[in-house]
Amino acid sequence: MLILALDFGGTKHTAGSLIPGERQWRSREQVFSPPGADAHYDLETMIGLARRLLDEVQPAAVGVSFGGPVDFTSGTVRLSHHVPGWENTPLGGILEQKFKAPASVDNDANVAALGEYRFGAGQGYQSMLYITISTGGGGGWILDGKVWHGSDGMAGEIGHMTIDPQGPTCLCGKRGCVERLASGPYLAQDARQMLAENPEDGQTLLRLCAGKPQAIDGRLISQAAEQGDRIAASLLERSAWALGVGIGNAANLVNPQRFVLGGGVTKSGAGWWQQERSAARQTALPEVQFDIVPAALGDDAPLWGAAALAETLLAET
Amino acid sequence: MLILALDFGGTKHTAGSLIPGERQWRSREQVFSPPGADAHYDLETMIGLARRLLDEVQPAAVGVSFGGPVDFTSGTVRLSHHVPGWENTPLGGILEQKFKAPASVDNDANVAALGEYRFGAGQGYQSMLYITISTGGGGGWILDGKVWHGSDGMAGEIGHMTIDPQGPTCLCGKRGCVERLASGPYLAQDARQMLAENPEDGQTLLRLCAGKPQAIDGRLISQAAEQGDRIAASLLERSAWALGVGIGNAANLVNPQRFVLGGGVTKSGAGWWQQERSAARQTALPEVQFDIVPAALGDDAPLWGAAALAETLLAET
Numbered sequence: 001m002l003i004l005a006l007d008f009g010g011t012k013h014t015a016g017s018l019i020p021g022e023r024q025w026r027s028r029e030q031v032f033s034p035p036g037a038d039a040h041y042d043l044e045t046m047i048g049l050a051r052r053l054l055d056e057v058q059p060a061a062v063g064v065s066f067g068g069p070v071d072f073t074s075g076t077v078r079l080s081h082h083v084p085g086w087e088n089t090p091l092g093g094i095l096e097q098k099f100k101a102p103a104s105v106d107n108d109a110n111v112a113a114l115g116e117y118r119f120g121a122g123q124g125y126q127s128m129l130y131i132t133i134s135t136g137g138g139g140g141w142i143l144d145g146k147v148w149h150g151s152d153g154m155a156g157e158i159g160h161m162t163i164d165p166q167g168p169t170c171l172c173g174k175r176g177c178v179e180r181l182a183s184g185p186y187l188a189q190d191a192r193q194m195l196a197e198n199p200e201d202g203q204t205l206l207r208l209c210a211g212k213p214q215a216i217d218g219r220l221i222s223q224a225a226e227q228g229d230r231i232a233a234s235l236l237e238r239s240a241w242a243l244g245v246g247i248g249n250a251a252n253l254v255n256p257q258r259f260v261l262g263g264g265v266t267k268s269g270a271g272w273w274q275q276e277r278s279a280a281r282q283t284a285l286p287e288v289q290f291d292i293v294p295a296a297l298g299d300d301a302p303l304w305g306a307a308a309l310a311e312t313l314l315a316e317t
Numbered sequence: 318m319l320i321l322a323l324d325f326g327g328t329k330h331t332a333g334s335l336i337p338g339e340r341q342w343r344s345r346e347q348v349f350s351p352p353g354a355d356a357h358y359d360l361e362t363m364i365g366l367a368r369r370l371l372d373e374v375q376p377a378a379v380g381v382s383f384g385g386p387v388d389f390t391s392g393t394v395r396l397s398h399h400v401p402g403w404e405n406t407p408l409g410g411i412l413e414q415k416f417k418a419p420a421s422v423d424n425d426a427n428v429a430a431l432g433e434y435r436f437g438a439g440q441g442y443q444s445m446l447y448i449t450i451s452t453g454g455g456g457g458w459i460l461d462g463k464v465w466h467g468s469d470g471m472a473g474e475i476g477h478m479t480i481d482p483q484g485p486t487c488l489c490g491k492r493g494c495v496e497r498l499a500s501g502p503y504l505a506q507d508a509r510q511m512l513a514e515n516p517e518d519g520q521t522l523l524r525l526c527a528g529k530p531q532a533i534d535g536r537l538i539s540q541a542a543e544q545g546d547r548i549a550a551s552l553l554e555r556s557a558w559a560l561g562v563g564i565g566n567a568a569n570l571v572n573p574q575r576f577v578l579g580g581g582v583t584k585s586g587a588g589w590w591q592q593e594r595s596a597a598r599q600t601a602l603p604e605v606q607f608d609i610v611p612a613a614l615g616d617d618a619p620l621w622g623a624a625a626l627a628e629t630l631l632a633e634t
């Protein structure tokens with residue numbers, strides 16, 4: 001018996017096949033979408049990839065992670081913020097027809113949370129919030145050992161919690177969101193502006209980007225901060241503080257056992273982790289216990305979570 | 318068959334008896350504790366009150382709301398912030414022995430949430446956050462039709478969500494908590510200080526308190542604001558804004574269907590509600606739907622919730 005796990009990313013699609021209960025992929029393959037690809041192209045590509053992996057075997061269940069809002073109950077993709085043509089696509093139904101097997105579809109943050117819970121850093125923790133902080137900031141809840149979707153499937157949006165009402169304006173229109181203060185592209189944007197205003201504070205950053213501020217990204221900021229760059233260090237401190245306050249607020253509000261953090265920004269070094277844990281601890285009430293740990297599965301969390309979705313389908317039948 | 322519902326408040330204790338399934342108390346009585354009462358006194362008073370109400374009938378189940386942290390699983394009171402001697406009292410076990418019936422004990426915010434869910438403004442809403450904002454700010458979750466306690470029984474603490482990191486210092490040590498910006502005693506404290514600094518902005522407030530700032534409380538501030546007092550109006554605006562931002566953040570994070578608001582501050586008039594709803598709507602992402610409604614049961618929410626706890630015990634046996 002085989003299960004099929006699919007991860008529709010923005011530009012990168014991955015499929016894996018697995019014997020239920022095993023912890024190693026029987027086969028696994030990734031393809032990148034060309035610029036300008038649409039939903040139809042991506043879906044056909046993924047189905048072809050999956051057929052190749054399955055090699056004529058019919059899967060017992062299909063689990064799917066989708067990079068965008070999904071109606072979990074019906075398996076319908078609402079839209080993709082990156083790829084046109086996904087509006088109201090009944091992805092679960094299409095895959096059930098193609099593969100003659102039950103399919104379960106959820107958004108990538110929820111599926112990654114499930115992956116970390118079943119196979120990664122959340123194993124044994126019945127309540128946890130998975131947070132990914134990289135190009136954006138999102139999250140997924142596990143409550144009572146199950147994904148908590150919320151009434152519109154929107155639960156877990158810690159990225160747009162307001163942390164500083166006097167802070168800079170986010171693309172969402174509000175000020176001082178977690179994502180605005182902590183995520184990679186905004187850190188880079190702010191670094192460029194600070195460099196333009198006070199280049200003397202960012203000499204290391206300027207050197208590392210070879211004088212081309214457009215080349216600055218989250219990784220470069222981490223490197224510069226490690227080498228003592230003042231602009232980079234202050235931005236990472238703000239990032240860690242904002243995410244820590246967000247975690248502390250979430251701890252007070254929902255009181256989960258554990259927070260699991262993934263995404264590029266969390267690779268910013270021990271100082272970042274220390275500041276983020278400290279801000280979370282100071283924000284939460286003393287009686288509220290929790291720990292904060294790095295995600296274990298990295299970019300594979302959604303694919304492993306998709307496998308968990310498929311295993312859940314098997315357990316239900 | 319009768320169930321017994323008990324509400325241990327800080328200074329006010331209420332007992333009610335009810336035929337399961339009915340929506341009117343068979344009997345209901347309230348007593349006030351004298352100053353200096355301790356846990357032993359309060360417990361004996363409550364047991365005497367309950368025996369009188371039951372009139373020799375043995376209850377089928379006992380539900381209890383307690384004004385302080387409780388370990389729900391074991392029915393043990395951790396402590397009371399108002400009454401000495403409650404530390405680690407196995408209240409559930411004591412009541413089971415006294416009344417020869419199963420007992421269920423939870424903290425007042427959770428029990429009030431359950432009361433509103435089963436009998437009040439939350440009926441039919443499978444996910445909701447009940448918030449009470451009066452002398453403090455607390456809350457209780459209903460998720461999937463059940464109380465969500467969190468891993469330490471601390472879930473629902475929206476009162477200590479940080480809203481403004483540059484705001485005034487709260488008793489908890491942090492700045493700009495919901496409770497610090499929105500609850501009654503802090504509004505009164507800030508009103509007194511603003512009056513001392515700019516008495517000309519608080520002429521109505523000064524008149525209403527008959528020149529005695531110590532007499533200012535939340536109700537007086539509401540009255541003064543209605544009559545156009547600038548200090549009172551600005552404080553209520555801050556209160557509504559802070560709670561609204563907290564609700565919007567909670568909506569993004571957990572995505573419940575409904576928020577149910579009780580407590581004295583929510584009686585501050587239509588302007589307060591409008592500002593609070595507007596701040597919540599602006600803070601939540603556009604895709605996150607919810608409504609915010611006043612609590613329906615008022616001060617009776619914990620007693621009704623205690624009845625719901627007892628009914629749940631009956632359903633389980």
